Amino acid sequence: MLVRRLVPVLAAGLAASALAVLTPAVAVAAPQSRPPSQAASPSGLAWQRCGADTPADFECTTVKVPLDYRAPGGKKIDVAVSRIRTADPAKRRGVLLFNPGGPGGPGLGMPPEFRDALPRSVLDRFDLVGFDPRGVGESTPLACGLSDEEKLWPRPYVPGAFAVDVARARGTADKCRAEHGADLKHFTTRNTARDMDAIRAALGEPKLSYVGYSYGTYLGAVYAQLFPQRADRIVLDSAVDPALAWRETFRHWGPDAEKAFERWTRWAAGRHAQYGLGATPRAVSKTFWDLVAQADRTPVTVGSRKVSGVEIRDEMRPSVYEVRHASELVAMLKEAAAGKPVPDVPADPPMSDNEASLQFAIVCGDVSWPKDPRTYRKDALRDGARFPLYGDFASHINPCAFWDRPAERVTVVDNRVPALIVQNEWDSQTPLATARGMQRAMKGARMVTVDEGEGHGVYLFGSACASDVTSEYLATGRLPAKDVTCRAEPGARRAAPVDLPKVGVLIGAGAAR
Secondary structure: OOOOOEEEEEOOOOOEEEEOOOOOEOOOOOOOOOOOEEOOOOOOOOOEEOOOOOOOOOEEEEEEEEOOOOOOOOOEEEEEEEEEOOOOHHHOOEEEEEEOOEOOOOOOOHHHHHHOOOOHHHHOOEEEEEEOOOOOOOOOOOOOOOOHHHHOOOOOOOHHHHHHHHHHHHHHHHHHHHHHHHHHHHOOHHHHHHHHHHHHHHOOOOOEEEEEEOHHHHHHHHHHHHOHHHEEEEEEEOOOOHHHOOHHHHHOHHHHHHHHHHHHHHHHHOOHHHHOOOOOHHHHHHHHHHHHHHHHHOOEEEOOEEEOHHHHHHHHHHHOOOHHHHHHHHHHHHHHHOOOOOOOOOOOOOOOHHHHHHHHHHHHHOOOOOOOHHHHHHHHHHHHHHOOOOHHHHHOOOHHHHOOOOOOOOOOOOEOOOEEEEEEEEOOOOOHHHHHHHHHHEOOEEEEEEEEEEOOOOOOOOOHHHHHHHHHHHHHOOOOOOOEEEEOOOOOOOOEOOOOOOOOOOEOOOOOO
8 A cells, every 4th residue: 555554533533444644743752661550549649750761740650440330349450641730830720631532542641742832821720631541552451463454444345355354354353352351342432431530530630621632532522421510621623423433433434535535626626737637627536537447457656566546545535635735646646657656655554453452442342333244345335336435445344343242332422511622624534524513412512613724633733723712712711702713824734742643543544455
């Protein structure tokens, strides 16, 4: 493939096995030493410096939580927590907890990165708190022993390979079940939200403020649903529609990519002199689909690799939301198809066994998926015909078809908890329509939309206008009187304060065969 991706539905999360964040990001340095376990009580947490090479005021500890909250006296697991205290205790309001998305994104290293990015008005008000969600990093990590091939999802529908895809999906589910047994069903969003409240209680705080990206918006919404009286200032950046969790979240990528593709053809047609892709939207579309057809007949040489038409579609889905990037990509592929030498495209490393295993555990364990493989074949054929860029990927079979039934019902998010939703109009992982779905569920929320904004994630590395509104809310608690629209700012994208997961259900794109 052009870029070796593993999916997130949701890092900015935004995410799924083969998903990748399209904007530059600064990797979060994880603490080098694991803090000791300690009982979860306001006075019982044993804090220590997170690592010899981390800031002296960056502290880590471990909170013990129930594996199954329905049996609180049963087995306990570790949740690793970190913090940096505010430098101005006189102005302190409480704690601000972060989640980078995924699912499967570790967050233990987020406080020092956000201290460098947040304005003083927010830093004065909060201790910054990070945590590795249950099942990842330092928090009782899952690992099913998956090969790189087993981590790849979504996959394209290929009629002659359907039986192989079914067997692979079944085998992946069987591996996770064999490795973790009955414990696996307790690594869910509902339980992670309960862990967040356990962290709040262990810190001795009456309420919890929160910033969540991509999948982290769903986690924050579930927290607000389960603990509405304990939710303080809640920011949901690049939002999931809770009503679509989880299969319909991915299937939404098919029709939404077609809208983004049409927008791109118009943009590229207006710049035919620069990119040479066609002087009309129809001509640009033909250029792309001719490339796909040619590469499906004979793979195109890109650097040192051979690239098929299926792989071009896979790469194009997230790229098409950023029109300049998509135009550069297709122009390069056009040269490659003409036999001209082009450079290698840097490949993302495969996601870790830990991250991939937890992503499957949450996406498959939060809600029941169809169990009949024929359902996936029917939907992949239909959606592939209706939404040719990505419809077959988004509907195809995956390990969730063979996962055990969830331990609990899916969370129905329907509340009036105040919150701020922040959203780019053209987001490849969590489209604008899903953010509007989040606002329908979170009826007390206001939304900041970046008109013509591109990319996954906004606050602190997107629109300055949207970031200012968000910081004002965090600092004062005052939501805008009505929804806000900010204009996209050319060149506004900048390095993220954290590395949103590159795989994981809402942060990336599917991996092609």
